[in-house]
Amino acid sequence: MVKVAPRFSEFAEAVKTISGLDVNLCFQCAKCASGCPVSYAMDYTPTQLIHAIQLGLTDLVMNSKTMWLCASCQTCSTRCPQDVDLAGVMDAVRIIAQRKKIKAKIPEVPIFYRSSLRNIALFGRMYELGLIATLKLLTRSFTKDMGLGLRMLRKGKLNIFPSFKGALAARRIFSQVKAREKR
Amino acid sequence: MKYAYYPGCSSHSTAKEYDHSLRAVCSRLGIELVEIKDWFCCGSTPAHSVSRLLASALPLGNLAIVQKMGFKEVVVPCASCFSRFKTALHDLQNEPRLREEIGQIIEGNWGDDITVYHPLQIFSEEPQLGKISSLAKQGLAGLKVVCYYGCLLTRPPKVTEFDTCEYPESMDRVLRALGIATLDWSYKTDCCGAAFALTRTDIVLKLSHDILEGAKSVGADAIAVACPLCHTNLDTRQEEIEKTYGADYKLPILYFTQLMGISFGLSSQELLLEKHLVSPQRKLEEVKQHA
Numbered sequence A: 001m002v003k004v005a006p007r008f009s010e011f012a013e014a015v016k017t018i019s020g021l022d023v024n025l026c027f028q029c030a031k032c033a034s035g036c037p038v039s040y041a042m043d044y045t046p047t048q049l050i051h052a053i054q055l056g057l058t059d060l061v062m063n064s065k066t067m068w069l070c071a072s073c074q075t076c077s078t079r080c081p082q083d084v085d086l087a088g089v090m091d092a093v094r095i096i097a098q099r100k101k102i103k104a105k106i107p108e109v110p111i112f113y114r115s116s117l118r119n120i121a122l123f124g125r126m127y128e129l130g131l132i133a134t135l136k137l138l139t140r141s142f143t144k145d146m147g148l149g150l151r152m153l154r155k156g157k158l159n160i161f162p163s164f165k166g167a168l169a170a171r172r173i174f175s176q177v178k179a180r181e182k183r
Numbered sequence B: 001m002k003y004a005y006y007p008g009c010s011s012h013s014t015a016k017e018y019d020h021s022l023r024a025v026c027s028r029l030g031i032e033l034v035e036i037k038d039w040f041c042c043g044s045t046p047a048h049s050v051s052r053l054l055a056s057a058l059p060l061g062n063l064a065i066v067q068k069m070g071f072k073e074v075v076v077p078c079a080s081c082f083s084r085f086k087t088a089l090h091d092l093q094n095e096p097r098l099r100e101e102i103g104q105i106i107e108g109n110w111g112d113d114i115t116v117y118h119p120l121q122i123f124s125e126e127p128q129l130g131k132i133s134s135l136a137k138q139g140l141a142g143l144k145v146v147c148y149y150g151c152l153l154t155r156p157p158k159v160t161e162f163d164t165c166e167y168p169e170s171m172d173r174v175l176r177a178l179g180i181a182t183l184d185w186s187y188k189t190d191c192c193g194a195a196f197a198l199t200r201t202d203i204v205l206k207l208s209h210d211i212l213e214g215a216k217s218v219g220a221d222a223i224a225v226a227c228p229l230c231h232t233n234l235d236t237r238q239e240e241i242e243k244t245y246g247a248d249y250k251l252p253i254l255y256f257t258q259l260m261g262i263s264f265g266l267s268s269q270e271l272l273l274e275k276h277l278v279s280p281q282r283k284l285e286e287v288k289q290h291a
């Protein structure tokens, strides 16, 4: 691994605190951006985003689409010659943005995270139909995928009723994690 | 052989056929799967995108039950769950701070000596591989299949410890043991768009279109998969992809366990073949007639 001179950016420090990852190891070879399946839809490529974190361009990063469009496919983390876990950096950036309650450039994505987690905390196991209904309410996309949803219901691919098995144990974990993260 | 079994949330909904066919082929192979008592969701992408602690605690909480049940090995068929379990164990080994925090959240032992297996890791090795070829009776030799592994089984390799990450062969080995011709192709580990199914469907459509195109261009009759998310994107969205891109595929997407079951002579009811939106029946009939 090539040593890169340490730089200081508060944002890079915040990423490190959350994930333990050092963005300053990145030497901008662009291998991550070339293999990223979603870079075509991003405003900044993964390579550009990590550079912006190194430079401490907090506003640019927080207002970018990139981390919300990252599919967590792990291609970048697998191929990085400097062993930077960029998928992990994307997670950290998403976490920082949500903690700061930044208005997300792709709002449906954090809405999906929150609705899914609420669903799991309540039922213990994912209750798909409930999740879909919540998402439709929150993103006001009532007609999207209606036909497909009905076909899946007919095929018995979506359950009408939730299960509550495992709900108690899951709820305990959620509340413990919440209590620790408040401190 | 006896393993603890974590079916994952989709085993009760979108991927019932994966769960059913896995249980059916395991019982033929003499592998006993014992479902984890009151298991709960692994948290998947939403958890690791919101809280690192939650993302570790959910899988480890399930492993604590495995430990209590007295098992040292657990089978996890969903690639996304598999990746969450492997990541939690990996992080636990590498981050002392996390270990301390988890210790305060989960009572008792969460068992870092538990081994997490994807069924392909068991089936593609001896003694199971030999047993699989001896159980294969239904001639599927005429079926040309591409194996699609997706992202999370193989990546990142230091976490998943699964096969070779850029060009895996374990599913190909299993299907070849059944006499199925698996084809070489370039999209084995490309991303299908995964969790964007409900949010940015356009991304799923594009990435899954690339995969279907790749399969078609090498002349595949079907795509074999090992993950419920990949299956949903390639099967249930296929018609929409065809409309969006003006293409015509009608490519059946089958779980590798269903192909094993067909070859073992299990009925299509046992394997829930009728659940797919792109029906595999016609293709299978054709192949049987030629056999």
Ligand code: SF4
Binding pocket: A025, A026, A027, A028, A029, A030, A031, A032, A033, A046, A047, A050, A079, A080, A081, A082, A083, A084, A086
């Ligand atoms: S592959 Fe690694 S070193 Fe290269 S630009 Fe991406 S993060 Fe930086």
Ligand code: SF4
Binding pocket: A032, A035, A036, A037, A038, A039, A046, A069, A070, A071, A072, A073, A074, A075, A076, A077, A086, A087, A090
């Ligand atoms: S993990 Fe995210 S940033 Fe990295 S290659 Fe995949 S989609 Fe792109």
